[in-house]
Amino acid sequence: MTEAAPAPVDTPLPPDGPVTLAVHSMPMPLGEDVDPPRRSRWTLWLVLLICAAPVVASYFSFYVLDLRGRAYSDLITPTRDLPPTMALSTLQGAPVAAEALKGQWLLTYVPDRACDTGCERMLFMQRQLREMLGKDRDRLDKLVLIPDDVQLTPAQVDALTGHGAPATVLRARRDAIEGWLMAAPGHRLGEHLFLVDPMGRWMLRSPATPDPSQLKKDLERLMRANAGWDKPGR
Template structure:
């Protein structure tokens, strides 16, 4: 073939090829950007549902699938960037004599302590659902200074409160300890227990998550 004939490409086809190439590059760049933005959520799902042995089974907690996104506007303390153990209890009913409430606070505190050097990656949140003052004796053992337990009020805005209550109580988990990942989204729930064996299993669940997943954290 004559060299000159190799250059006889219609201009419209040349322009179309260039446009198509730029479009492909733009789509690839957009997909890469979306993957970077979504990486904390993807990592959480991968940790829970792919890496866990025996098909995603846990030692004690119940996996939440699909994960239930948390709206940071609901509470005054941000949950994004931290692993959070959250419980909701009315302070007016939570006294030293109320074993159910104290067991929940104790379990959260001891789980965080059991994480050792990794404990700074876990925050504890108590949603005071009735707005009453907490029992002074309870605060001595379970306030932010003594136990790292942050006490917050539920949303005051009616719309936000309805949304938060629905998220909290979904699938009957309102009285459970709820684990929120750094994205933030509820990924697991734990029943309150006073069994040493069950506490050990809960600790193993949280330890495994902290070991396998550092994505999206803000320490």
């Protein structure tokens, strides 16, 4: 005999009526309450701060740590930017963009007339100062800016490019060079060495016919103060 199927059981409805679904708002992700434009502004300022850190560090060493009074050389205030439109070229006449000089400290010399014994002494000093920096020498390049009305002999060019780390030798119009770098009152450009920071800003000028040992101390202070962020090579 076949068993009878059990009778269906009616499920009673809740006393309050049919079941309903309640929709609750989802929790907002962390940070969604920050105004997007405001957050973008903070991000922009952070990027600018990171980019400016090398410059801030370099001048902190001189101005905040009170090295101004102890520096042998003249600190340039305000600093003077390398003109982005300065027309530069190699000795062979190939154009060079001014922006290409940025990214490295530049110990710069300007032979403002036919290179005599005084000029050769300054070029020798420029070469020796870089070597005397020891492990920090690769953070500093030698730059020679030759006015367009000055000629160097083949032997002088060889002295610039054939001994140790070669100098970057470029030509430019005299008025363009003199519009950026300046000699001390009563002196010529060729009597000084000029220091340009990695952002292309002229910041320091040696005294006329400088004492190499004293100028070396200024360079060492600068390299030491910026050792944490400044890496060798352009």
